Amino acid sequence: MGPYAFSRNETPVFLAPMSGVTDAPFRKQVMKFGAETTITEMVAGDDLRNGNQDSENRIVVGHYPGIHTVQLVGREAEALRYGAERARHAGADIIDINMGCPSRRVTGGLSGSALMRDPAHAQTLIEAVIDGAQGLPVTLKMRLGWDRDEMTAVELALRAQDVGVELIAVHGRTRQDFYDGEADWAAIRPVVDAVDLPVIANGDIVCLESAKEALKLSGAAGVMVGRAATGRPWFIAQLQASLNGREYNTPGLGLQIESLAEQARDSVELYGQRVGMKVVRKHIVEALEGWRNDFDVSLSAEMRKSVLTSQSPDDLVSTLNGFMAEGQVAA
Template sequence: MTLRIGPHVLNSSVLLAPLAGITDLPYRRLVRSFGAGLVVSEMVASQEMVQARPSAHSKAEVHGDLGIASVQLAGREAYWMAEGARMVVDRGAQIVDINMGCPAKKVTNGYSGSALMRTPDHALTLIEAVVQAVNVPVTLKMRLGWDDDSHNAATIARAAQDVGVQMITIHGRTRCQFYKGQADWRAIAQVVDAVTVPVIANGDIVDTDAARQALDQSGAAGVMVGRGAQGRPWQLAVIHAGLNGLPPPEIPQGQNRADMIIAHHAEMLDFYGPEMGLKCARKHLGWYMDDIDTPREMRRAVLTARDPAQVHDLIRDALSSSERVAA
């Protein structure tokens, strides 16, 4: 099942969601290596991008082995959004995604992210400014609405399509739900009915069964996986295979998985530098350890060790222990 975004044809309709502090370049490259239709960068603050904040530039980093590179921008002013879009395209982005879905208070208090769904006319000025600023497809990610009394995603989607947005992703919750309760995939169908561009269903899609249900209930053209891929970078490929009746991908086991985790850890240290790399890698190491049911003490040792060589030895020990338990 393929998916088209403007001139780009994706070989899979299973996409990696932008996740703040998670979908950095090393993680996107790893997920892409197993197979994914699209991997989207973590949210980049448009003003910080233009003002050359190093952290913003690193979040927007793209690489040739990502396939079609998508960078997500957030902001509340048309000028910064347009300039930020130009900059990320100049740096290699082939798709610009607009964030209107982040529920975090530090984002919504700044009138960005899902707060823009409360001011749709203003949101449209930002969307239009980005579309006019770049010559690559612009996509939009949002929620059903701000709260249960304001499900306005379909109205915003229609207006966004009219000014040139070429794909829309809907997380099946309102902003006020954050991540509580169950994603409402049926409600996404209202957006599908309102537009002709591809609509992607997001929220609680962790495996093939969930993806199939989301597609059936929403009528969406594809799914976007976020938390379901944490500690399991192969999961998008597993879901794609399951949806299309294909043989499942080979999931690394034992020392092959240890090698994969160690390579990911080493790339993060190289990307961020030793100190920041150790800090940023811990969440990923925790998810990897959780996926193999690592005993608490061994998990703690992996996450607290500071010498990279020691971390790598502990990872090998953890995977060896997991193999013995499985046997």
């Protein structure tokens, strides 16, 4: 199975699924810049079974090269089996199961990381997804456990391996940690030692140095990057190249603006004008921060407001290009 990096004996870098971030328009840009695989935002099996349009939008694979993974979340086996079937028909190459989300909305429904409190039931859900996947590879994302007194990652990983999961990603925090403190990469190592599957380390991986440290402490086969990739779709490919001793030319400001504009156009096409521009705004915010650090681009508060309130992709591009042409942005 993918990612292709394993067949080349490379250390892979994955883009973590993030609600409101890793939608189809952003994943397209991540792959265009050289990443080999991306994962959708998590999709509830129940919502797919009920025909929810937002959930249908989330499993849009896109017509561009790469390995496409759809991530499912849920508590009920039949809904997840249906979700796996729907993802397969939508063109997924891999199906991932979310047993790591810490949000109260998800765990309140006894899904996400709440399932780490019931590994036996979690196993039945994994089996249902594998059944619905009909031969597609199935992977699993989880945390260390519910809290420091319930560190069930090893038990769940062993159960997942026994029923046919092919790769496991572990966030180095418990559910009760949410995103507080620092990820405990060393606590992932018992999972690595317990299973014969590739284990991927996740949490606080924001640069080459943190990726190397996570690999060293966890013994993992690869890393997964979350928030650090927002507004930086090339970062996944760049980090994988750096980890494996290859050069990667960071795209210049002009290419970054083109990428952001294409993402905005795709977002508008997928969601409609108003929602599409709203969805892409978080990427614009992070892109502006990156330009400040990487290109010494400094926008005044008024310029920043003009960019963030752009009403259309064309408006966004013309505003940015206008600033550049007038020398208000350092190219």
